[in-house]
Amino acid sequence: MMKKLMLILMIAVLPGFALAAGEAVQLDHMEPDHANKASLQRGAATFTNYCMGCHSLEYARYKRIADDLGIPQDMYVENLIFTGAKIGELIKIGMDKEQSASWFGNAPPDLTLESRLRGEDWIYSYLRGFYKDDARPLGVNNVVFENVGMPHVMVSLQGLCAVEPQIGGKASVDPLSGNVQNGEICSDWETEGSMNSAEFNAAMYDLTNFLSYMGDPVKLERERLGMFVLIFIAIFFIFAYLMNREFWKDVH
Numbered sequence: 001m002m003k004k005l006m007l008i009l010m011i012a013v014l015p016g017f018a019l020a021a022g023e024a025v026q027l028d029h030m031e032p033d034h035a036n037k038a039s040l041q042r043g044a045a046t047f048t049n050y051c052m053g054c055h056s057l058e059y060a061r062y063k064r065i066a067d068d069l070g071i072p073q074d075m076y077v078e079n080l081i082f083t084g085a086k087i088g089e090l091i092k093i094g095m096d097k098e099q100s101a102s103w104f105g106n107a108p109p110d111l112t113l114e115s116r117l118r119g120e121d122w123i124y125s126y127l128r129g130f131y132k133d134d135a136r137p138l139g140v141n142n143v144v145f146e147n148v149g150m151p152h153v154m155v156s157l158q159g160l161c162a163v164e165p166q167i168g169g170k171a172s173v174d175p176l177s178g179n180v181q182n183g184e185i186c187s188d189w190e191t192e193g194s195m196n197s198a199e200f201n202a203a204m205y206d207l208t209n210f211l212s213y214m215g216d217p218v219k220l221e222r223e224r225l226g227m228f229v230l231i232f233i234a235i236f237f238i239f240a241y242l243m244n245r246e247f248w249k250d251v252h
């Protein structure tokens, strides 16, 4: 019996070891906050402007994002849909997968569930991890995703780091104040961007937060419902306890 229990326990904790072993690169941590609508709105705007040329969100609809993020639908259509798509449609893009694969080496994947696949820390680090590397076809590489096919699309914002940026140096954004700690990750800039490091980190926090929401749009609702369930159980326990006492009162 004991042996069997031990075996079951071993099997139960095994996947944990497998996950721990997969963590090869150092990452910066970011704490997603789906209740921060302003952050999600800024993230959605950045995604629309800088990412949607290549990446779709084809398991999501524009309308769902507009409703969840509190963006009025006509405003959303006017400012965040450039393709003439209707607000109820899925977020597809026009780029042909085969062609883009021949341009970049790999086709840009759909990003609806990217935060589930890679995790928020990975995305946040990856977006800040580009640097100049003349050995690569597009002149850039990434410390989190070696030999990546994606160009550094935000070079006008971040600038181009001439050396490998220090990811994993415990840079983090305080979700309450928005302040960035240890934000300076590049010691030598090839070209400067329009944002300073703190601003760029904050923008990438918002963009990652948006992709985190995208991968789990019902998180807030689930947590809210969970509270009610717990409160219900707590109240139910009182009555169950009283009834139990009543039933056993006369048994000696």
Ligand code: HEC
Binding pocket: 046, 047, 050, 051, 052, 053, 054, 055, 104, 105, 106, 107, 108, 109, 111, 114, 117, 118, 123, 126, 127, 147, 148, 149, 150, 151, 153, 154, 207
């Ligand atoms: C010019 C096209 C292009 C644009 C614009 C672009 N990407 Fe990419 N992206 C790619 C390509 C191509 C890949 C695949 C790279 C590879 O597999 O080598 C990629 C890969 C990625 C990945 C990694 C996917 C994975 O798990 O393998 C993430 C995350 C990502 N992009 C996010 C973004 C975000 C966020 C933006 C907007 C700021 C953006 N991309 C803009 C082309 C683009």
